[in-house]
Amino acid sequence: KAGVTQTPRYLIKTRGQQVTLSCSPISGHRSVSWYQQTPGQGLQFLFEYFSETQRNKGNFPGRFSGRQFSNSRSEMNVSTLELGDSALYLCASSLDRAGLETQYFGPGTRLLVL
Amino acid sequence: TQLLEQSPQFLSIQEGENLTVYCNSSSVFSSLQWYRQEPGEGPVLLVTVVTGGEVKKLKRLTFQFGDARKDSSLHITAAQPGDTGLYLCAGENDYKLSFGAGTTVTVRA
Numbered sequence: 001k002a003g004v005t006q007t008p009r010y011l012i013k014t015r016g017q018q019v020t021l022s023c024s025p026i027s028g029h030r031s032v033s034w035y036q037q038t039p040g041q042g043l044q045f046l047f048e049y050f051s052e053t054q055r056n057k058g059n060f061p062g063r064f065s066g067r068q069f070s071n072s073r074s075e076m077n078v079s080t081l082e083l084g085d086s087a088l089y090l091c092a093s094s095l096d097r098a099g100l101e102t103q104y105f106g107p108g109t110r111l112l113v114l
Numbered sequence: 115t116q117l118l119e120q121s122p123q124f125l126s127i128q129e130g131e132n133l134t135v136y137c138n139s140s141s142v143f144s145s146l147q148w149y150r151q152e153p154g155e156g157p158v159l160l161v162t163v164v165t166g167g168e169v170k171k172l173k174r175l176t177f178q179f180g181d182a183r184k185d186s187s188l189h190i191t192a193a194q195p196g197d198t199g200l201y202l203c204a205g206e207n208d209y210k211l212s213f214g215a216g217t218t219v220t221v222r223a
Contacts, residue, residue, distance in 0.1 A: 004156070035213075042215035043157070043202065056210055090156050097209050105156025 002027065004093050004106035012112045018079040021109045025072050025093030031055075032074040033103065034066060037088040046089075049074055050096075078111075086113045117141060118205055120214035128222050130192055135217045137203035138185045144206050146179055146186045151200040151216070160188075193221045 005024045013019050025032050033056075034046040045058035049068035066076040072093075078085055088108040094101035118139045127133055137146070145164045149157035161170050163179035163186065170177045174197075176189040190197055198221050204211040 033211075040215075043204075043213035045210055045212070048209075056208075058210070092156070102159055102162075103211075105158070107155050 006106040010110050020077045023074045023091030029093035031094045033092045034076050035090045081113045117212040118214035124218045126220040135188045142183050147204045149202040195221045195223045
């Protein structure tokens with residue numbers, strides 16, 4: 001069974017630009033969660049999607065948004081990029097409810113904002 | 115501020131030695147999970163503990179959940195270079211995971 005895939009793996013943007021990251025969950029998984037990982041803050045929860053609906057949200061500004069498609073693939077978007085948005089963005093999928101079901105993480109997209 | 119505090123932040127030991135990583139919080143969690151993350155990869159779930167006082171063993175790894183469900187520890191016996199990685203604890207409440215900042219473990223051959 002293929003694992004969680006994330007594209008692109010690396011990305012360089014400049015301040016003020018926007019970026020879209022993509023996540024394909026494990027086949028059959030309906031929940032997709034997104035996390036931001038930085039050396040200082042560790043892993044921080046961004047949001048979770050289930051059946052195309054945002055089911056849970058972390059404490060991030062509105063510049064961070066996401067969506068999920070009918071095939072469970074998910075995208076997250078960051079608008080008006082800031083230097084502090086440089087991080088590893090991880091996506092995780094699970095069969096159903098994140099936190100109750102095992103989450104399987106993708107390798108992440110490393111974003112550098114210059 | 116992190117909801118979960120992990121200590122130590124870094125740990126470097128010789129192959130064959132034992133190590134313990136701690137995960138503490140002032141919050142009570144429904145469950146607590148431990149992950150290991152290697153460079154260039156996402157975290158991989160090692161174990162989930164649910165009951166206060168629970169102890170789980172996974173080969174040379176022993177995980178303990180505190181009686182009050184606020185803290186946990188991970189003990190590795192006779193560490194091997196393959197145990198090298200970033201160890202993360204995560205507490206679950208209301209279907210949301212809160213992660214600690216992690217402990218970087220290096221096992222020298």
